[in-house]
Amino acid sequence: MQDPALRRSRTPTELQGLPRPGRCLVMGILNATPDSFSDGGLYADHRSAIDRGLQLAAQGADIVDVGGESTRPGARPVGLEEELARTIPVVRELARAGVCTSIDTMHAPVARAAVEAGARLVNDISGGLADPAMASTVAAADVPYVAMHWRAPSLEMDRHADYGDVVSDVNAELTCRLRQLTDQGVDPTRILLDPGLGFAKRPERDWTLLAHLGSLRQLGFPLLVGASRKRFIGAALASGGAGEVPPRGRDMATAAVCALAAVGGAFCVRVHDVRAGLDAVCMAAAYLEHCDRGRQPVGAGRELRP
Numbered sequence: 001m002q003d004p005a006l007r008r009s010r011t012p013t014e015l016q017g018l019p020r021p022g023r024c025l026v027m028g029i030l031n032a033t034p035d036s037f038s039d040g041g042l043y044a045d046h047r048s049a050i051d052r053g054l055q056l057a058a059q060g061a062d063i064v065d066v067g068g069e070s071t072r073p074g075a076r077p078v079g080l081e082e083e084l085a086r087t088i089p090v091v092r093e094l095a096r097a098g099v100c101t102s103i104d105t106m107h108a109p110v111a112r113a114a115v116e117a118g119a120r121l122v123n124d125i126s127g128g129l130a131d132p133a134m135a136s137t138v139a140a141a142d143v144p145y146v147a148m149h150w151r152a153p154s155l156e157m158d159r160h161a162d163y164g165d166v167v168s169d170v171n172a173e174l175t176c177r178l179r180q181l182t183d184q185g186v187d188p189t190r191i192l193l194d195p196g197l198g199f200a201k202r203p204e205r206d207w208t209l210l211a212h213l214g215s216l217r218q219l220g221f222p223l224l225v226g227a228s229r230k231r232f233i234g235a236a237l238a239s240g241g242a243g244e245v246p247p248r249g250r251d252m253a254t255a256a257v258c259a260l261a262a263v264g265g266a267f268c269v270r271v272h273d274v275r276a277g278l279d280a281v282c283m284a285a286a287y288l289e290h291c292d293r294g295r296q297p298v299g300a301g302r303e304l305r306p
């Protein structure tokens with residue numbers, strides 16, 4: 001279910017203000033939180049968060065994504081003051097060091113302060129639903145904006161995980177978000193979309209979305225895919241015989257999923273392990289280059305090419 005007025009004939013391969021490495025971008029995750037699901041508490045003070053951000057950039061992250069509020073299922077929201085205090089000094093220091101930094105927030109005041117501190121992208125897991133002021137804030141800041149598919153706050157999201165056809169439902173709900181964001185002044189050439197893996201979705205739905213990125217890409221917007229260490233990866237490892245693998249043991253599997261996402265046309269992958277993610281998207285780029293050389297690769301549909 002696509003809106004022809006919003007659909008572009010070609011998905012952009014570059015976005016103004018972001019690095020242009022000629023392959024899928026790698027966004028390194030920096031959770032300056034005490035309670036994120038896989039790295040909570042590791043970077044909760046400013047010095048360790050800044051050092052980790054510099055390390056992610058040195059490992060090859062094209063963007064370092066700074067977040068100050070955990071979004072794991074069941075997480076309680078933090079106050080605005082606390083989120084600002086956790087993130088802004090980190091964003092400012094990383095930006096000062098020349099790192100391309102993004103802010104992972106649902107709150108317009110945090111987005112505004114982060115852009116003032118040097119953030120070059122706003123990553124909003126609610127796609128503008130959590131804070132009605134987000135659209136006008138992003139429009140005024142004129143920075144790239146990630147609108148993720150989201151249905152409800154973390155405390156309630158597991159109660160909103162029912163879909164008919166998950167691909168068409170997510171497509172339709174993102175189209176509705178796009179309409180509202182652009183009506184409120186957000187420049188469509190600044191928007192990235194994200195299927196929101198793990199957010200109000202059970203593992204099998206995440207796999208379906210990942211397998212049908214091409215359908216989402218038909219909206220004509222660059223896609224960000226955030227699969228890193230998520231439950232659906234743990235579930236696939238367990239059913240494949242690896243048993244229960246805790247989140248921090250899922251980085252190799254995450255890299256495999258990043259390669260699949262990049263081959264499926266993702267513009268950017270969001271990962272904890274940047275080195276593995278970068279290797280994965282480089283392999284995808286090499287593979288795609290050979291797909292372009294005219295011979296149909298075994299097992300890969302032409303529609304997978306970005």
Ligand code: PMM
Pocket residue numbers: 029031036037038067070071072104123124125146148194196197224225226227228270
């Ligand atoms: N996932 C998390 C946080 N932020 N942002 C985007 N755009 N997409 C995601 O899938 C996403 C996100 C949750 O993971 P984390 O707690 O490991 O950061």
